[in-house]
Amino acid sequence: MTLVKNGAVVENEWVTVDDDTIVPIDQPAIVSANRWRNEKERLRQRNVPIGLRLSSDAVVDDIADALDTIELIALEFPAFTDGRSYSTARLLRERFGFEGEIRAVGQILRDQAQFMLRCGFDAFELAPGANVDEWIDGLSEIAIHYQPAADTRTSTAVLRHR
Amino acid sequence: MTQQAVTANLLGDGRVAFLTWDGDWSDNVADSHIATSDEESEWLLETAQRAVAAQVAVDPYLIEIDASSGSAWPVQRREQIRAAGPTGTINTLSDASVDGLKRVA
Amino acid sequence: MYRYDAYDSQLVGERVAQFRDQVQRRLDGALSEDEFRPLRLLNGLYLQLHAYMLRVAIPYGTLSSEQMRMLAHIARRYDKGYGHFTTRQNIQFNWTKLEEAPDILTDLAKVEMHAIQTSGNTIRNTTADPFAGVAADEIEDPRITCEIIRQWSTLHPEFSFLPRKFKIAVTGAYEDRAAVRVHDIGLAMQRNEAGEVGFEVMVGGGQGRTPMIAKTIRDFLPKDQLLSYLEAILRVYNLAGRRDNKYKARIKILVHELGTEVFRDQVEAEWEQLRDAGPNLDSAEVERIAAFFDPPSYEPAETSGYNAKLFEDHAFSDWARTNVARHKQSGYAIVSVSLKPEGEAPGDATAEQMDAMAEFAERYSLGEIRVTHEQNLVLPYVRQSDLYALWQGLRTQGLSTANIGLISDIIACPGLDYCGLATTRSIPVAQRISRLFANLDRQHDIGELRLKISGCINACGHHHVGHIGILGVDRKGEEYYQITLGGRADENAAIGKIIGPAFSSDNVVDAIETLVNIYLEQRYDGERFVDTYERIGQSPFKEALYDAR
Numbered sequence: 024m025t026l027v028k029n030g031a032v033v034e035n036e037w038v039t040v041d042d043d044t045i046v047p048i049d050q051p052a053i054v055s056a057n058r059w060r061n062e063k064e065r066l067r068q069r070n071v072p073i074g075l076r077l078s079s080d081a082v083v084d085d086i087a088d089a090l091d092t093i094e095l096i097a098l099e100f101p102a103f104t105d106g107r108s109y110s111t112a113r114l115l116r117e118r119f120g121f122e123g124e125i126r127a128v129g130q131i132l133r134d135q136a137q138f139m140l141r142c143g144f145d146a147f148e149l150a151p152g153a154n155v156d157e158w159i160d161g162l163s164e165i166a167i168h169y170q171p172a173a174d175t176r177t178s179t180a181v182l183r184h185r
Numbered sequence: 186m187t188q189q190a191v192t193a194n195l196l197g198d199g200r201v202a203f204l205t206w207d208g209d210w211s212d213n214v215a216d217s218h219i220a221t222s223d224e225e226s227e228w229l230l231e232t233a234q235r236a237v238a239a240q241v242a243v244d245p246y247l248i249e250i251d252a253s254s255g256s257a258w259p260v261q262r263r264e265q266i267r268a269a270g271p272t273g274t275i276n277t278l279s280d281a282s283v284d285g286l287k288r289v290a
Numbered sequence: 291m292y293r294y295d296a297y298d299s300q301l302v303g304e305r306v307a308q309f310r311d312q313v314q315r316r317l318d319g320a321l322s323e324d325e326f327r328p329l330r331l332l333n334g335l336y337l338q339l340h341a342y343m344l345r346v347a348i349p350y351g352t353l354s355s356e357q358m359r360m361l362a363h364i365a366r367r368y369d370k371g372y373g374h375f376t377t378r379q380n381i382q383f384n385w386t387k388l389e390e391a392p393d394i395l396t397d398l399a400k401v402e403m404h405a406i407q408t409s410g411n412t413i414r415n416t417t418a419d420p421f422a423g424v425a426a427d428e429i430e431d432p433r434i435t436c437e438i439i440r441q442w443s444t445l446h447p448e449f450s451f452l453p454r455k456f457k458i459a460v461t462g463a464y465e466d467r468a469a470v471r472v473h474d475i476g477l478a479m480q481r482n483e484a485g486e487v488g489f490e491v492m493v494g495g496g497q498g499r500t501p502m503i504a505k506t507i508r509d510f511l512p513k514d515q516l517l518s519y520l521e522a523i524l525r526v527y528n529l530a531g532r533r534d535n536k537y538k539a540r541i542k543i544l545v546h547e548l549g550t551e552v553f554r555d556q557v558e559a560e561w562e563q564l565r566d567a568g569p570n571l572d573s574a575e576v577e578r579i580a581a582f583f584d585p586p587s588y589e590p591a592e593t594s595g596y597n598a599k600l601f602e603d604h605a606f607s608d609w610a611r612t613n614v615a616r617h618k619q620s621g622y623a624i625v626s627v628s629l630k631p632e633g634e635a636p637g638d639a640t641a642e643q644m645d646a647m648a649e650f651a652e653r654y655s656l657g658e659i660r661v662t663h664e665q666n667l668v669l670p671y672v673r674q675s676d677l678y679a680l681w682q683g684l685r686t687q688g689l690s691t692a693n694i695g696l697i698s699d700i701i702a703c704p705g706l707d708y709c710g711l712a713t714t715r716s717i718p719v720a721q722r723i724s725r726l727f728a729n730l731d732r733q734h735d736i737g738e739l740r741l742k743i744s745g746c747i748n749a750c751g752h753h754h755v756g757h758i759g760i761l762g763v764d765r766k767g768e769e770y771y772q773i774t775l776g777g778r779a780d781e782n783a784a785i786g787k788i789i790g791p792a793f794s795s796d797n798v799v800d801a802i803e804t805l806v807n808i809y810l811e812q813r814y815d816g817e818r819f820v821d822t823y824e825r826i827g828q829s830p831f832k833e834a835l836y837d838a839r
Contacts, residue, residue, distance in 0.1 A: 168445075
């Protein structure tokens with residue numbers, strides 16, 4: 024699996040753990056929201072970072088109490104066309120002020136990467152065989168943005184009146 | 186069973202095409218390779234799928250064919266219109282399809 | 291009209307380059323059809339029955355003569371010499387090639403046009419009153435709002451993969467010529483008691499399989515709060531709209547299943563969070579955009595020649611009666627140009643007709659043209675003293691049919707002749723009806739009658755809101771046509787009711803004539819078809835259609 028973060032390929036330090044597998048004590052681990060709810064107290068006592076993996080129908084309010092503990096949220100794309108996680112990412116960044124990593128996982132295309140970036144994603148788990156260089160190019164294909172979003176890019180409405 | 190042929194649209198220009206006896210594509214339904222058994226239909230579809238993999242054709246499928254008049258003609262109205270062009274605007278028809286148009290039910 | 295600045299041009303240029311690359315990757319095999327389909331649909335490119343169809347955006351239906359000439363060029367160079375104006379004020383070309391699609395977009399960009407978001411599950415072209423800026427009953431030109439929405443919604447990072455497509459319509463006038471109540475969001479401009487301008491916000495209208503009239507969720511939204519409110523609606527919909535069944539994925543189903551009150555509460559709660567931090571424009575940007583829509587400098591009225599010609603020339607006065615509407619500036623007129631000549635496909639125009647319209651616009655209408663959702667064209671700034679010369683010019687191009695609002699001014703979807711989704715044909719039915727009622731005196735006698743035809747249940751031909759609606763249904767390979775009566779797309783929007791069993795293709799045109807005859811027998815003075823229908827109900831029509839059989 025190739026991980027692109029902040030526009031470059033990086034080593035993935037995280038392990039994604041199934042609900043019925045033991046959570047390692049010495050490696051950052053990503054668990055489901057369900058497991059978080061059930062094992063919250065125990066997971067908080069680990070000395071290594073914990074992350075959450077959210078399905079595309081997850082409601083941010085349901086995991087709001089986890090946000091000061093966790094360092095990564097992986098948002099799932101079960102299909103290219105399931106756009107719910109774009110809104111979820113914006114809510115995490117803009118409404119809840121989450122500053123950890125937001126990682127896009129599942130069915131994602133490089134042609135969608137810039138939309139994700141603007142909604143607050145900063146890491147992308149590429150499908151096997153994906154062309155990494157093209158992916159990184161895809162993050163900056165469009166330089167003009169008509170509307171503000173969760174990123175720091177300035178919208179045209181502001182640029183025009185500077 | 187009824188007789189069948191394979192149709193698709195060509196990737197590059199989108200035109201309607203029919204899989205021919207020599208494994209190529211034609212815009213004329215009369216050139217279609219007509220399958221007369223399930224096995225042959227299956228084989229035709231597999232041939233068409235190779236054309237999909239080779240970036241030649243898009244979304245191939247089987248259509249029912251009536252060849253009783255001597256040349257192949259689709260049974261379904263939708264496929265007749267695909268073979269002959271729109272029925273309402275005569276000036277848009279290709280020359281080859283004018284004869285076919287007269288046969289659209 | 292709005293003109294691009296360097297930012298607008300750069301964005302469209304970058305989008306064309308991006309699409310060119312996507313097309314190349316598809317042709318090379320780097321993208322499969324399943325991967326490419328959502329990408330080409332974000333740029334208006336469909337694979338239809340016969341070929342690729344490219345839908346070009348005409349923002350809120352406003353075109354310059356230069357843009358119209360480019361559409362003519364595209365029809366000639368890349369297509370078969372014609373194009374089809376749609377119910378969403380766009381144009382589509384039916385015979386394009388994937389290989390040439392990037393070149394078409396490059397040509398379009400030269401005249402500040404594109405195909406961005408003319409398909410796909412995105413916010414589509416925002417439509418408007420075709421008489422915007424010139425209607426006598428208008429509060430403010432709705433195109434200012436539409437352009438603000440166009441920019442906000444273009445490549446919106448959060449709302450490019452919605453549960454389903456999303457259509458917004460805006461009217462600034464009391465009389466609704468934009469069918470705002472059958473859109474996902476309808477905005478009707480209002481003035482509050484303090485005299486401030488804002489919008490009545492209606493949500494969840496639409497046609498398709500489950501036709502619904504939009505529900506008002508806010509009586510008055512201040513104009514400067516529009517974008518944050520739209521963002522709140524879209525966010526609620528993006529997160530909660532159904533994705534398990536594409537036929538239940540439109541916002542109308544969400545509004546219906548939640549109930550209007552609950553939906554409104556969710557939107558208002560989201561808006562509370564967004565209204566200060568959201569995408570609302572500051573006044574400098576609003577003023578910049580609004581300035582593009584300032585009224586032109588009108589010349590003094592001169593009407594005597596016009597009035598004389600109305601007396602002298604019967605054919606001209608017939609045309610003026612239906613195709614010329616009152617302008618807010620005295621001495622001027624709004625001219626509707628019918629794309630429904632007898633026996634032709636509704637909404638089609640040849641490259642020659644497009645060039646001619648560009649010419650007429652330059653000579654008579656300050657270079658501006660509009661497209662209506664009823665698939666006609668409008669010249670919005672014609673001096674009354676030029677009307678006769680314009681009409682004579684239109685006559686040489688087959689563009690002078692005097693039938694706006696009459697029974698042969700039919701909305702029809704492309705139907706099975708072109709569309710990959712259709713189950714029956716609609717164009718040939720429209721053609722037969724227009725031939726049956728070819729006698730113009732008879733049409734004028736019948737008066738306003740909105741007839742709309744869809745070739746399948748997706749209702750792109752707006753049959754649900756036709757005074758007479760016709761829906762094609764396939765019965766074991768035979769084309770049948772179901773008739774609905776009493777639909778309306780105006781400010782009193784209503785969904786038509788099915789009158790009874792469907793008619794065969796052979797009988798449907800006679801059935802329409804029977805309905806018209808009942809109306810003619812029963813009408814009071816001054817009543818339109820739909821008025822008589824609303825007064826006497828379905829029974830007399832139903833009896834005439836079915837009892838004799």
